[in-house]
Amino acid sequence: GDSVTQMEGPVTLSEEAFLTINCTYTATGYPSLFWYVQYPGEGLQLLLKATKADDKGSNKGFEATYRKETTSFHLEKGSVQVSDSAVYFCALRNAGGTSYGKLTFGQGTILTVHP
Amino acid sequence: KAGVTQTPRYLIKTRGQQVTLSCSPISGHRSVSWYQQTPGQGLQFLFEYFSETQRNKGNFPGRFSGRQFSNSRSEMNVSTLELGDSALYLCASSSLQGPNYGYTFGSGTRLTVV
Numbered sequence: 167g168d169s170v171t172q173m174e175g176p177v178t179l180s181e182e183a184f185l186t187i188n189c190t191y192t193a194t195g196y197p198s199l200f201w202y203v204q205y206p207g208e209g210l211q212l213l214l215k216a217t218k219a220d221d222k223g224s225n226k227g228f229e230a231t232y233r234k235e236t237t238s239f240h241l242e243k244g245s246v247q248v249s250d251s252a253v254y255f256c257a258l259r260n261a262g263g264t265s266y267g268k269l270t271f272g273q274g275t276i277l278t279v280h281p
Numbered sequence: 282k283a284g285v286t287q288t289p290r291y292l293i294k295t296r297g298q299q300v301t302l303s304c305s306p307i308s309g310h311r312s313v314s315w316y317q318q319t320p321g322q323g324l325q326f327l328f329e330y331f332s333e334t335q336r337n338k339g340n341f342p343g344r345f346s347g348r349q350f351s352n353s354r355s356e357m358n359v360s361t362l363e364l365g366d367s368a369l370y371l372c373a374s375s376s377l378q379g380p381n382y383g384y385t386f387g388s389g390t391r392l393t394v395v
Contacts, residue, residue, distance in 0.1 A: 267314035267329025
């Protein structure tokens with residue numbers, strides 16, 4: 167079945183540092199890929215998405231490129247802020263009947279940014 | 282544009298009771314999915330409804346059920362609650378197509394079973 171693997175956390179950075187959170191996936195076909203962010207006590211917010219190979223999703227300074235050859239969708243940001251502290255989830259959605267409405271999530275990566 | 286609304290935000294129930302959670306999707310979204318989030322298991326898919334029909338179901342016991350109404354609002358029910366059902370339950374709605382394709386989540390219902 168489909169699966170998503172994220173780099174182990176937690177990740178602790180100083181403000182303005184470069185961020186990379188690795189995400190790799192296993193899926194048949196051509197899934198869509200997503201990054202979600204969860205702040206304490208809240209639900210998930212869509213950060214960015216990519217629906218086909220070589221697409222680059224971007225939002226709020228975050229970027230991720232859909233790499234089919236390496237089955238990866240790594241999240242990057244050039245300069246993190248304290249307000250970026252949250253839990254980040256990589257997810258995929260496959261096409262087809264057994265995938266209706268289903269996102270498969272990675273285990274989440276806790277990011278803490280210090281001033 | 283209103284987001285996905287889940288009610289109630291918090292619930293405390295006793296083992297053996299049943300509970301019903303509600304989700305109102307974004308206007309125009311006909312697909313509603315439910316997820317359980319726990320520290321140990323992470324985010325797990327429960328089921329998905331589209332136009333009042335359950336199209337997909339995750340690997341949960343029959344105590345977990347749901348339904349969708351003609352206005353796309355959805356409810357999920359858990360019967361005979363167990364301590365392990367304590368979790369954050371998230372609902373997501375989707376337009377399924379077009380440039381805004383994606384899943385928008387509500388803030389969740391935090392269920393505590395004592």
